[in-house]
Amino acid sequence: MIPSEPILREVENIDWEVHLAARTQRMKSSVIRELLKLTMQPDIISFAGGLPAPEVFPVKEFQDACNKVLETSGPMALQYGPTEGFPPLKADICEQMAKYCILVEPENLLVTSGSQQALDLIGKLFVDANRNIICSRPTYLGALQAWNAYEAEYHAVPLDDDGMRVEMLPDVLKKLKKPGLLYVLPNFHNPGGTTLTQDRRDYLVELARKHDLVIIEDDPYGELRYEGEDLTPLFRMAPERTIYLSTFSKTLAPGLRLAWITAPKPLIARFVQAKQGADLHTGTFVQHVAHEVLASGFIKRHVRKLREIYSSRRNAMLDALTEFMPDETYWSKPEGGMFLWVRCNKQIKTGPFLEKATKFKVAYVPGFAFYPNEEGGSSSMRLNFSYSDEDTIVEGIRRLGTAMKEELAGS
Amino acid sequence: MIPSEPILREVENIDWEVHLAARTQRMKSSVIRELLKLTMQPDIISFAGGLPAPEVFPVKEFQDACNKVLETSGPMALQYGPTEGFPPLKADICEQMAKYCILVEPENLLVTSGSQQALDLIGKLFVDANRNIICSRPTYLGALQAWNAYEAEYHAVPLDDDGMRVEMLPDVLKKLKKPGLLYVLPNFHNPGGTTLTQDRRDYLVELARKHDLVIIEDDPYGELRYEGEDLTPLFRMAPERTIYLSTFSKTLAPGLRLAWITAPKPLIARFVQAKQGADLHTGTFVQHVAHEVLASGFIKRHVRKLREIYSSRRNAMLDALTEFMPDETYWSKPEGGMFLWVRCNKQIKTGPFLEKATKFKVAYVPGFAFYPNEEGGSSSMRLNFSYSDEDTIVEGIRRLGTAMKEELAGS
Numbered sequence: 001m002i003p004s005e006p007i008l009r010e011v012e013n014i015d016w017e018v019h020l021a022a023r024t025q026r027m028k029s030s031v032i033r034e035l036l037k038l039t040m041q042p043d044i045i046s047f048a049g050g051l052p053a054p055e056v057f058p059v060k061e062f063q064d065a066c067n068k069v070l071e072t073s074g075p076m077a078l079q080y081g082p083t084e085g086f087p088p089l090k091a092d093i094c095e096q097m098a099k100y101c102i103l104v105e106p107e108n109l110l111v112t113s114g115s116q117q118a119l120d121l122i123g124k125l126f127v128d129a130n131r132n133i134i135c136s137r138p139t140y141l142g143a144l145q146a147w148n149a150y151e152a153e154y155h156a157v158p159l160d161d162d163g164m165r166v167e168m169l170p171d172v173l174k175k176l177k178k179p180g181l182l183y184v185l186p187n188f189h190n191p192g193g194t195t196l197t198q199d200r201r202d203y204l205v206e207l208a209r210k211h212d213l214v215i216i217e218d219d220p221y222g223e224l225r226y227e228g229e230d231l232t233p234l235f236r237m238a239p240e241r242t243i244y245l246s247t248f249s250k251t252l253a254p255g256l257r258l259a260w261i262t263a264p265k266p267l268i269a270r271f272v273q274a275k276q277g278a279d280l281h282t283g284t285f286v287q288h289v290a291h292e293v294l295a296s297g298f299i300k301r302h303v304r305k306l307r308e309i310y311s312s313r314r315n316a317m318l319d320a321l322t323e324f325m326p327d328e329t330y331w332s333k334p335e336g337g338m339f340l341w342v343r344c345n346k347q348i349k350t351g352p353f354l355e356k357a358t359k360f361k362v363a364y365v366p367g368f369a370f371y372p373n374e375e376g377g378s379s380s381m382r383l384n385f386s387y388s389d390e391d392t393i394v395e396g397i398r399r400l401g402t403a404m405k406e407e408l409a410g411s
Numbered sequence: 412m413i414p415s416e417p418i419l420r421e422v423e424n425i426d427w428e429v430h431l432a433a434r435t436q437r438m439k440s441s442v443i444r445e446l447l448k449l450t451m452q453p454d455i456i457s458f459a460g461g462l463p464a465p466e467v468f469p470v471k472e473f474q475d476a477c478n479k480v481l482e483t484s485g486p487m488a489l490q491y492g493p494t495e496g497f498p499p500l501k502a503d504i505c506e507q508m509a510k511y512c513i514l515v516e517p518e519n520l521l522v523t524s525g526s527q528q529a530l531d532l533i534g535k536l537f538v539d540a541n542r543n544i545i546c547s548r549p550t551y552l553g554a555l556q557a558w559n560a561y562e563a564e565y566h567a568v569p570l571d572d573d574g575m576r577v578e579m580l581p582d583v584l585k586k587l588k589k590p591g592l593l594y595v596l597p598n599f600h601n602p603g604g605t606t607l608t609q610d611r612r613d614y615l616v617e618l619a620r621k622h623d624l625v626i627i628e629d630d631p632y633g634e635l636r637y638e639g640e641d642l643t644p645l646f647r648m649a650p651e652r653t654i655y656l657s658t659f660s661k662t663l664a665p666g667l668r669l670a671w672i673t674a675p676k677p678l679i680a681r682f683v684q685a686k687q688g689a690d691l692h693t694g695t696f697v698q699h700v701a702h703e704v705l706a707s708g709f710i711k712r713h714v715r716k717l718r719e720i721y722s723s724r725r726n727a728m729l730d731a732l733t734e735f736m737p738d739e740t741y742w743s744k745p746e747g748g749m750f751l752w753v754r755c756n757k758q759i760k761t762g763p764f765l766e767k768a769t770k771f772k773v774a775y776v777p778g779f780a781f782y783p784n785e786e787g788g789s790s791s792m793r794l795n796f797s798y799s800d801e802d803t804i805v806e807g808i809r810r811l812g813t814a815m816k817e818e819l820a821g822s
Contacts, residue, residue, distance in 0.1 A: 013654045013675045019590065019625050020681070021561070023537040027684050051491055057483030062696075066477035074470030078656030078664035081464055113524055113668075118692040124560060128432040145688040149535060150432070180432065212428050241425045253489035255525075255695030264424045270431070273438045277556040280527040283694055285473075 008372055045396035046363040047383040050190070050338060056309060057253050058293065058302060060129040065292035069285070077288040081145060083272050083280065085111025085260070085280040092294045100222070100233050102244070106141035108262055110271045113282045115247045115259040117275075118253050119146035122181075122216060122243065124274045127152045132180030134172060136164040138341070138370030138377055140190050143183060154372035155180070159341075161332065163189065163196030166203050182213045186234060188337025191370045191382035195335055200229050205238045215242040221337035222258075223303050226311035228335045229400050235262060243267070248290060250338070251303055256286045311337065316390040317383065317397060324401030326408055331383075338386040341367075342378060348407055350381045360403040362396045367387050422444060430680040431640030437559040456807035457774040458794040461601070461749060467720060468664050469704065469713060476703035480696070481729050488699040492690065494683050496522025496671070503705045504671050511633070511644050513655070519673055521682045524693045526658045526670040528633055528686075533592070533627060533654065535685045538563045543591030545583060547575040549752070549781030549788055551601050551629060554594060564781035566591070570752075572743065574600065574607030577614050579626055584622050593624045598646060599632040599748025602781045602793035609642050614650035618647045631670075634714050637722030637749035648672060654678070661749070662714055667697045721749065727801040728794065728808060730781035738821055742794075749797040754777075754790060759818055761792045771814040773807045 002033070069077050082282070084090070088105040097104055112118045120144060127150035137156035144154075157168040164184065184204065186196040196204070208215050217234045235244035247259035261271055266349070275281070314334065321342070323330050328345040342364075344350060348367040357363060367377025385393060421476065480488050495501070501517040508515055523529045530553060538544070538561035546554070548567035555565075566587070568579040573593065595615065597607040607615070619626050628645045646655035658670035672682055686692070731754070732742050739756040753775075755761060761777040768774060778788025796804060 010578065012651060012723045013677065014623065014625075016625075016675070016678050019592075021537055021542065023539075024536055024681065024685075027535075027681075027688065049491075054486035056489050057486050058487040059481050059489070062485070063478060063481040063487065066481070068471050070474040071475070074466050075465035078468040078470070078473065078666040079465050080460075080665045113690045113694075116687075117689065124432070125435055126430060126432055127820070128434075131432065142688075142691070144662070149685065151689050156428075179432075179643070214425075214427075221569060240423060254491045255489040257690065257692070264427070266424065267427050270427070270435065270438075274435075274560065276527075277438065277533045277560050278528065278689070279524045279650045279668065280553070281668075283668045283697055285526075285664075286694055290531075299512075352497060393694060 002050040007121055016263045019301065022149050026151055028148070044358060044361050044363055045388060045399065047385070048307065048363040048365045048395060049387060050384055052250055052254060052338070053309060053386055056306060058298070060254070061293050061298060062289065063159050063305070065289045067286045068292050073288065074273065077124065077285045079284060081281050081284040081287070082277050082409060084268075085109065085282065086291060089291040089294075091289045092291055096252065096299070097262065099395055100230065102233060102262065104262055107265045108129050108268060110261045110263075110268050110275060111282050113277070113279055113286060114249060114254070114257040115218070115245050115258075115410065116142050116146065117278070118245045118259055118261045119218075119272055120149075121261070121274045121278065123147045123152070124278070125270055126181055126214065126332055131353050132176050132178065133183055134180055134213070135183040135372070136185070136189070136192070138191050138367060138373060138380070139183065139372070140185055141370050143218070143371075144372060150400050156372050159189065159192045161194055163192075163200055164204075166200045169204075169207055173207065176211075179212045181215070181216055182208055183216045183218065184234060185218045186231070187219055188224065190221070191341050191365070191367075193332035193334035193337060193340040195228075195231065201232060201237065202233060205234060206336075208238060208241060210377040211243070217242055217244045219245060220247045220250055222246060224310060224338070225336035226307055226309060226314060236373065238276065240264070245254045251299055251306065252293065254288060255288060258282065258290055259384055274291075284364055297369070310386050313385045313388070313390055313393055314340075316393045317385040320394045320397035322396050326405050329404070338384055340383050342372075342383060344404065345408060346379050348404060349378055353403075353407055356407060357400060357403050360399045362399040362403065366399070412553070419774060432796055434560055434562050437562055439556075439559070451452075453706045455657065455769060455772050455774055456484050456799060456803055456810065458796070458807060459776050460798060461795055462798040463661055463665060463717075463749070463795055465718060467717060469709070470629075472628065472709060473664075473700065476700045477704050480699040484619040484641055484676055484699065488696045490695060492695040492698070494687050495679075496520065496693065497702060498706075499696065500698045500702040503702055505708070506675060509645065511641065512540050513644060513647055513673065515673055516808065518676045519679060521672045521674075521679050522687060522693050523686070524690055525660060525665070525668040526629070526656050527553050527557065527697060528670045528689070529656045529670055530554050530629075532682055532685045534558045534561040534563070534691070536681055537592055537625065541559050543582065543587050543589065544594055545591055545624070546594040546783070547596070547600070547603070549778060549793075550614055550783070551595065551596055552781050553598040555781075555783060556627070567783050568604045570600065570605055574603075574605045574611055575615075576616070578613045578617055584618065586624075587740070589622045591626055593619055594627045595630065595645060596629045597642070597807045598630055599635065601632070601748065602740075602750050602752050602776070602778075603746060604745035605648050605657055606639075606642065606742035612643060612645060612648065616645060618818055619649060619652060619678070624652070627652055628655045630656060631658045631661055632748035633657060635718060635721060635749070637725060651675065657800070662717070663701060666744075667701060667732075669693065669701055671699060716792050721797050724796045724799070725751075727804045728796040731805045731808035737807050737812065749795055751794050753792050753794060754766070755792065755815065756819055757790050759815060760788065760789055764818055765819060768811060768814050771810045773810040773814065775811070
């Protein structure tokens with residue numbers, strides 16, 4: 001019945017742009033992801049991505065888990081599942097959260113397809129045109145991407161070594177006509193590398209209560225602490241108004257796309273509605289497999305290993321920066337996580353400078369990518385220290401320093 | 412550092428509702444998914460879900476594929492991946508589409524986390540407040556759910572045995588001030604069970620060209636044809652303005668959450684931007700595994716098996732309906748897919764009647780769930796015939812018929 005001659009591979013299209021919703025004007029492709037493509041030449045040392053070290057992924061454990069899941073509950077694991085998430089995995093997450101003295105029940109959780117989906121669902125539930133989002137600058141690029149699509153308006157205060165400069169918030173809040181969302185990355189900030197001090201956490205919660213703000217606590221790296229002691233999660237301090245996000249992407253593997261939202265029960269019911277419309281539910285099979293891998297305390301042992309490896313890499317990067325960076329360059333000293341932030345000599349514009357850096361076979365993410373509306377960060381960059389081994393890190397930083405020095409000499 | 416006394420499990424919450432975006436008033440939990448929970452008692456025969464038969468899932472093939480993927484490319488398969496999708500899987504999809512004489516290149520494809528995500532991304536790109544969506548009534552519930560969240564406005568024409576009543580569209584289109592989206596389920600309509608005839612397809616395309624409409628062709632069941640011959644996809648007839656959706660949920664397994672969008676290249680670039688903000692990318696691991704399962708023509712053999720099983724089940728249901736339904740009951744005779752639609756005697760209101768049906772240990776989805784704004788379908792229901800075996804189907808329809816006859820006698 002179907003005519004057998006092939007259709008044209010590319011026909012003259014209608015003008016799609018006239019059909020698009022107004023919000024698409026705010027939606028852009030992630031600078032990071034586009035960059036990743038450009039820097040994927042094998043001879044480039046890239047500090048641009050946010051990739052965990054693949055050689056540490058527990059491949060053998062996954063294989064055992066896949067076999068067990070398919071042998072014992074194959075049909076169930078391949079079938080549709082509940083939007084809320086696979087109950088045994090939710091029980092695992094409750095257990096994991098208890099470590100931070102966050103005692104929640106499965107009904108306080110929604111399993112999401114990565115933390116990026118959690119950010120999108122927050123956008124869907126909370127962000128209207130010109131909705132106020134209070135955040136740090138720089139801030140997490142993925143959050144900007146998610147919320148730009150809902151036409152958010154950002155009010156940002158700078159970061160320093162102690163995290164978001166909360167003392168600048170009252171002035172910002174005074175100007176807002178309606179309450180807003182307060183977006184915080186308290187531990188090992190992406191891209192800043194900084195951790196919000198306990199005093200600042202206290203003050204933040206005080207402000208949130210006074211101004212009736214919803215707190216979004218984004219904590220993908222909490223487990224990856226290499227020194228110092230855990231600080232109190234905001235969720236624990238203000239559970240009545242906090243939405244807490246975390247993920248298995250950094251502790252197990254990002255290719256599963258498994259993360260979760262912790263929130264009060266009535267709000268989880270709303271998130272479930274939003275997720276039904278967004279992707280029905282997160283993959284049943286990967287949830288079964290993750291539950292199997294997590295059995296018998298695997299993650300605790302695995303995180304210990306990750307901490308060891310990543311902290312050595314962080315140290316290698318910090319030492320190399322000291323050795324190779326030109327004068328008037330400053331960088332954060334993260335106590336955990338995967339990133340650090342470099343403020344270069346003001347003469348270096350990290351956007352255009354990237355071309356020179358790739359000629360020196362090294363890559364990073366220019367700072368502007370992490371600023372709402374790209375306003376700021378023109379002499380800053382984000383470096384990832386989790387992906388490359390120590391020798392590669394030292395060589396990459398050497399190349400970066402050389403390129404910078406040449407740039408400064410030439411200008 | 413973290414205080415060790417537990418936080419309250421449930422604290423007095425802030426009033427979340429005042430913080431929510433206006434669009435959340437349109438977002439409701441799916442009637443089907445809530446129903447599914449209620450009807451999950453093991454002694455109920457449920458025709459309510461849209462579940463494939465789990466006993467046919469290729470569990471062994473998945474196990475072999477998982478082992479091969481993890482042995483040969485474990486770290487890659489567990490790492491972050493490109494938003495566009497895993498290239499070898501996209502090549503598989505191109506090959507599959509070629510069967511319908513749709514010749515596309517990988518750049519015409521975006522892998523999505525189930526077709527539900529494709530519908531959500533269409534909403535994000537195209538649907539503004541009061542955006543016109545032209546569809547059938549009844550129509551697919553998941554599409555309503557996805558687009559309600561973007562405040563769509565629906566203009567619906569009835570279905571008959573030949574699909575959407577396209578001759579009623581000119582009157583609808585006359586009233587629209589701006590162009591809109593035309594949402595079509597041409598093959599084995601969910602919930603209607605009908606297939607759009609070739610004449611109607613021709614006329615639909617003519618109208619779309621005249622009124623500059625974007626066509627959304629949702630085709631999850633295309634492979635599951637039990638009689639008759641394939642008709643020409645709208646994408647093939649009007650590739651310049653059609654977005655074609657399909658999925659592995661019905662042919663492989665829904666628990667993977669793997670589907671795809673086919674569209675002109677410039678539009679795929681827009682979809683990629685939207686997906687980056689929505690969930691970064693679809694799971695790497697399940698894409699690797701699906702590619703492995705698809706190797707050496709597996710799906711062709713498997714679909715043959717599915718067709719055999721589902722067509723027997725469809726026949727069993729059709730025969731049982733003839734035997735057990737009361738007078739003045741009409742149902743569609745689907746040539747494929749997983750559902751049929753029953754119009755009951757007008758005295759039966761399928762919403763309230765569901766309570767009686769569950770007392771008779773049988774369940775269905777009331778028709779109103781498939782109507783925009785729930786306006787219509789009050790005496791109709793959707794029945795699924797893919798999940799239960801033939802004996803169970805006959806017994807379930809017997810129960811349903813008995814309940815209906817009692818209802819009619821009592822009223």
